Amino acid sequence: MSQVQPGCLWVVATPIGHRDDISARAVEILRAVAVIACEDTRHSRPLLVHHNIGTPLTALHEHNEREAVDALVRRLQGGESVALISDAGTPLVSDPGFRLVRAARAAGVRCTPVPGACAAIAALSVAGLPSDRFVFEGFLPPKSAARRARLQELAGEGRTLIFYESSHRVAESLADMRDVLGEAREAVLARELTKLFETVLGEPLAALAARVATDPDQQRGECVLLVHGRGDDADARVAEGRRVFAILREEMPPTRAAKLAASITGASRRALYEGGD
Template sequence: MTQPSTPGNEPALYVVATPIGNLGDMVPRAVEVLQTVDLIAAEDTRHSSRLMDHFQIRTPLVAYHDHSDERQVQSLVERLQQGQNLALISDAGTPLVSDPGYRLVRSARQAGIRVIPIPGACALIAALSASGLPSDRFSFEGFLPPKTGQRLNRLQPLAAESRTLIFYEAPHRIEDCLKDMGATFGASREAVLAREISKTFETIRGGTLEELQAFVAADPNQRKGEMVVMVRGQDKAAEQTLDAEAARIMTILLESLSVKQASQIGAEITGLKKKALYQWALEQQEHRG
């Protein structure tokens, strides 16, 4: 068996996953790397210092987050070019998955620096593995916009998606999020809410979007903590087939209008559901593309 790569003579940037809740999920290799690198770039040094204390890691910490400017990125890359080993961590889970790190990793690679992933916890994968939803194909959509109008605009193009959809959401927006998902995907669409994964109050609850919304609304505790929302993709077998006249009308509308506008006007003309027309229009675009 090949021995795991740990800091040595060749400088490298280690992308290190950390626990999302239970500290027992910290892998030994991650501890070893964090103990032996020259510097750790952390999303929040105060938050990460608790993890360092628990595992007796004395390596210096420096802040690196979404608001870090290019000078900070260049400073870290220069350290790597000078022969130092660096580790990148986020507050929890795998860095770069809805967390900062993309610019640093890209700059390091462009500078010819080796980038080494240290696998570990990832909330979206953990949630998906326990959801019971199809996991052979999925789409991670990250955090949705905080405002309703922008959120609906992001959700609408996903209504016809056949893959399982995975979202992160903040606790104070979870009710509005589920409501907007129900309005866009249909209240009867199957979904799973995973909350506080690997923590004391871990909850994984499945049902329709309507049922999940009611569940969250009825219990204030379900509006606390870190959340992953997973929505089953559109069942292709259940798609509505347009008759020749409806297809002709939609084809004409799509020549000069967006999919959203054509679906809305098409629904008014034909009496068919806007969602079905929207889905049909997307499929036509895919076939032509």
């Protein structure tokens, strides 16, 4: 007996790579709904064919979202069941779908999740970084200046940082992370998860940035970057203080630079002077 209820929006997670990483419940829902809303029908159709799912597809992406959402909500209000999927993983996580879910809820439509794969969580599970507290930042700005500014805002974040990054910007982003967050900060590149060329590399940012910059194979495919949060212990404060001090003393007298660096990071001025040349 089908578990699909009429007039319900099902938010269904799909595989991030391996086509068999989908739940039996997700397959049943996708077979039973009236229509599946997806980012790109050409991308999603092979997955559906693989699992013998013949449900009609309709496109829902950033360029048609307003019109598509209105039409889908009308169908839901008319009693049809609708599934929402993304190109890969859990919908709405750096993917379209937020406006549909919001509009459906505002219209009194029931919205039900069908959990499954998510690249950010999959990467965190194998990164070996603290996983009890983390923050998902999605994609960093594409331009270096804006990217560095955002990283500077995150420099003091104590939780593990998780980013998505495109393959053609991953080397530049790692270089900016190294320069802004510090060479010694531990980081992980999780690439092509669940696929044939899956790679998980964990090294200090200086080493990881250098490795990716010189290896074209690590600049291909789907990438998740994870960075250890800034520690709260005294050694971490001193290390960050010395980094800030080194930057500031290029622009002002050492005494004032040390005072400002100590104020920003919480490190003692004496420790900053002892670490300087």
